[in-house]
Amino acid sequence: MKMSSPHAVPHYFVPGPSKWPMAGGIALLLTMIGASGWVNGAAWGPALNIVGILATLTVLYFWFGDAIGESEAGKYGKNIDLSFRWSMSWFIFSEVMFFGAFFGALFYARTISLPWLGDLDHKIIWPDFGAQWGESPAGTVDAYSKMGPFPIPTINTALLLLSGVTLTISHHALRAGHRAKTAFWLFATVLLGATFMGFQVYEYMHAYSELNLKLTSGIYGSTFFMLTGFHGFHVTMGAIMLSVVLYRVMKGHFTAEHHFGFEGAAWYWHFVDVVWLGLYVVVYWL
CATH class of the missing domain: 1.10.287.70 (Helix Hairpins)
Structure with a gap:
């Protein structure tokens, strides 16, 4: 159609x-x-x-x-369309800076603070401190276990990568003027995002109940939950945005030439995908 x-x-x-x-x-x-x-x-x-x-x-x-x-x-008109594009670009840039602050905190804790606290001088103060990332500092917080990349984080990585593909297919269908195909692939994208969040909720339950990993579990726990938690919040907001776009597609609001509402939400979703790839490598693997 x-x-x-x-x-x-x-x-x-x-x-x-x-x-x-x-x-x-x-x-x-x-x-x-x-x-x-x-x-x-x-x-x-x-x-x-x-x-x-x-x-x-x-x-x-x-x-x-x-x-x-x-x-x-x-x-x-065209001027408003251009202003929306610049506004969304600056908004995503601010989000890059937001996550950059947390990645910076993680980098500082792992590569600067941790070796410094574990050097010979500080062994006098904390003789049992091993200076190994993810280990429970003796006598400071309750013992916990690290979160590994398998299986849920790897499954979630595949889900988000696949969602980027389905969203791109939907965008191409919209540019070709095919509303039904646009709606189908956009719905698939929202469904993949919802599945991602379901797995993350299960991962958090597993972390609390079986690994004793909490927000209060030292610098490892705080950086883990701040980074993954804020990313999960962004996935949720992105899924809501795409759901609204899906409703508008079904109502016939967009055309093949004018559909920045779709594009803006798509930019945001692809940004969330890229942030997750960084999280997957830095938080779960390294």
Whole structure:
């Protein structure tokens, strides 16, 4: 089934005042305050974190709904399309810096701090400290076991790589104007992402119950859960984005020539795939 071309828009669209940026900032602030309280054992932390997350999702629903309505009303032209592309590019760059900070913390802990704490001078203070990454420091935290690359992390790597392929097939189908094929492969991508998250939940349950590996398990536990946990959050958000795009594809919102809503979500998903490859090598193998 072919998709029709949109109306040509010769002018630059200037949106009116919006309450959503301020509302989104407040919602994110509540989310982070709640998360901070949660990890520090505050009784109000979990409830405030959930309230903040729900508020953020509500803001995104109405904010993106306004943008979709403006797009479907034919108000967006080439200049708006270009501004969206630059905005998404800078957003992904900020995400690169976000994960770069955690990869940097992992690098510093493993290659600088660990050898330094295990040298001859510090043997006087910590004689039982082996300076081996993933080993439980004697007398500091409860004993735990490292998380290896098999089988779940390797399965998840295959799932995300496959999801990148199905998403690319869907994109090519959209550019060819075939809506049914686009929707099918996009649904397959969302399903693979959901399966990835299911395996990660099982991995976390295994880590807590059988390996005694927790967020409080020294620098190894904190870097492991911060890196994999934030990546899992990004996979979840990416799957939600692709689900919304799938709904819009089924509603006939995109055309072969104009579909940046699809492309922006696809860029984000491919970025998440690349981050996971780095995690898979650095966190699980090295």
